[in-house]
Amino acid sequence: MTVDERLRLIAEALAGSLSVQDASDLHACCERQPALLDDLVRHTVIERLLQHSHCDTDPTAFVRETEARIRAAIASGEIPRPPGFVDRSRDLQLTLETR
Amino acid sequence: MWPKDSEDLIGAERAGAASDDALVDAAKRGDLSAFSELVVRYQRSIRTCLAVRLSNPHEAEDLAQEVFVTAFGQIARFDGDRPFGPWLRGIALNLLRNHQRKFRPEYIGGHEELGRLLEARIGATLQEPRESAMCDALVECLERIDGPSRALLQRRYGDEVSVRALAEELHRGYSALTMQLHRLRTLLAECVESKIAS
Secondary structure, three states: OOHHHHHHHHHHHHHOOOOHHHHHHHHHHHHHOHHHHHHHHHHHHHHHHHHHHHHOOOHHHHHHHHHHHHHHHHHOOOOOOOOOOEOHHHHHHHHHHHO | OOOOOHHHHHHHHHOOOOOHHHHHHHHHOOEHHHHHHHHHHHHHHHHHHHHOOOOOHHHHHHHHHHHHHHHHHHHHHOOOOOOHHHHHHHHHHHHHHHHHHHOOOOOHHHOHHHHHHHHHHHHHHOOOOHHHHHHHHHHHHHHOOOHHHHHHHHHHHHOOOOHHHHHHHOOOOHHHHHHHHHHHHHHHHHHHHHHHHO
């Protein structure tokens, strides 16, 4: 397999358009040539980090959504309610609602 | 000595004083705010760990939140003599394995053996703190790219437009566009590697 052919296969693999035959060829070559597998890993990781960095939500939103999921999981019994469970944001919400 | 009251604890953390141990202790007593501070500290590392191991970034984000929900549910069992980060990462990798067993991953080229080979190599190659460093470096490297290349990356990754749809939109040949994206990835990979090395 030529350098250009290897390059084309990796590019198409990451574009999501690798044919069944090309995927088989790439697999066979990756098993024979660790350097090619490492090149595929390198490009795949950058591809995924690119996706991640573009859909990376604001950390504050992530934390808020996670808190909401924890509350929902406790309310539904999916996770145990810890002894002395304190949920200040809920307390605050209730305080505001009763005003 | 750590603040006795959780509210003081969070105040102390904002001043940079509370340790993971103190926050874990407070979380064990059921303090969600203390646990949220741990989420703030570790969210980047967990999100990156899953993002590089899953082809769908939205699944990775969803699973990252599940990691913290699971961790809060199991916090009482956490051995406080051990570091919190690796424990959390262990939960992330366990949930990832379960997720991959439950939902068949989209293997590269639809080829299961190639996909498994690739994922195993990614798992063996990447470790913390390298993953987070790569993520930070990539953000910096992206800032160096402007003009049509930046716009292309935004359409492809920000707007999630497929390469085929982009080729039609830009009146470009599909292969030419695929190769341009490949060159951009190569450039970014070199930039990331050089930043990490330095």
